[in-house]
Amino acid sequence: MSLLLDDVTLTYPDGDGRLTALDGVGLKVAGGDLVAVVGPSGSGKSSLLAVAATLVTPDRGRVVVDGVDTGTLDRAGKATLRRERIGIVFQQPNLLPALTAVEQVQVMAHLAGRGRGGGRGRARAAGDAARRRAMELLDAVGLAAEAGRRPHQLSGGQRQRVNIARALVNEPGVLLVDEPTSALDRERGEAVVGLLARLARERGAATLLVTHDPTHLGHATRTVTVRDGRLTAA
Numbered sequence: 165m166s167l168l169l170d171d172v173t174l175t176y177p178d179g180d181g182r183l184t185a186l187d188g189v190g191l192k193v194a195g196g197d198l199v200a201v202v203g204p205s206g207s208g209k210s211s212l213l214a215v216a217a218t219l220v221t222p223d224r225g226r227v228v229v230d231g232v233d234t235g236t237l238d239r240a241g242k243a244t245l246r247r248e249r250i251g252i253v254f255q256q257p258n259l260l261p262a263l264t265a266v267e268q269v270q271v272m273a274h275l276a277g278r279g280r281g282g283g284r285g286r287a288r289a290a291g292d293a294a295r296r297r298a299m300e301l302l303d304a305v306g307l308a309a310e311a312g313r314r315p316h317q318l319s320g321g322q323r324q325r326v327n328i329a330r331a332l333v334n335e336p337g338v339l340l341v342d343e344p345t346s347a348l349d350r351e352r353g354e355a356v357v358g359l360l361a362r363l364a365r366e367r368g369a370a371t372l373l374v375t376h377d378p379t380h381l382g383h384a385t386r387t388v389t390v391r392d393g394r395l396t397a398a
């Protein structure tokens with residue numbers, strides 16, 4: 165479980181030229197580490213997460229997830245890698261309105277194709293296992309009692325905790341988190357980040373957390389600053 169960015173440069177088209185969003189970024193995150201990423205608006209934090217998530221391909225450099233050099237994968241290979249090895253928590257939980265909390269998490273386990281193939285009995289056993297894992301995760305985020313509720317019946321903090329359970333259900337080696345508490349008040353935000361840090365540590369995920377909130381930095385193994393697309397230790 166690890167994430168490695170090696171000399172990553174990313175540019176976007178900008179008028180007649182190119183804008184350099186990431187400039188020779190190197191970063192190594194080991195399993196169980198939580199690296200906080202801070203920096204001014206427009207410095208490249210979201211671009212860093214997008215590259216680490218294999219959603220955007222850098223112009224130069226390598227992104228290695230759990231030992232897999234993502235530059236060697238085609239689109240389908242990257243999609244599979246994302247489903248199976250990368251957990252993503254973005255600002256807004258983006259839950260499916262029709263599904264209960266436990267179903268949101270369960271669906272993610274199914275999407276990763278666990279227990280694929282092998283007839284109806286196998287499929288049912290895989291479904292049961294996915295539900296058990298989903299319930300276990302909901303319990304870990306303190307939402308076992310709310311498992312049957314749909315998003316509109318949950319508070320903002322509870323929705324974000326479902327989101328975290330969903331990101332962790334496939335035991336990702338890499339967890340990428342972007343401003344998870346922007347919709348929450350300070351106290352709830354602090355609780356969500358504390359929970360995230362504990363779960364990432366216990367489950368050994370290599371975690372990147374983009375945050376504007378200095379109170380979150382206490383949960384990090386270390387903090388890095390992005391400025392004009394370059395990385396410096398804080």
Ligand SMILES: Nc1ncnc2c1ncn2[C@@H]1O[C@H](COP(=O)(O)OP(=O)(O)OP(=O)(O)O)[C@@H](O)[C@H]1O
Nearest residue numbers: 176177183185203204205206207208209210211212
């Ligand atoms: N799709 C895009 N096309 C062109 N330029 C982009 C694109 N996405 C981001 N940029 C530019 O790249 C730079 C880095 O943007 P990025 O979103 O990574 O910054 P950020 O640190 O996450 O900012 P914020 O804290 O405001 O979310 C900025 O100058 C931004 O304008």
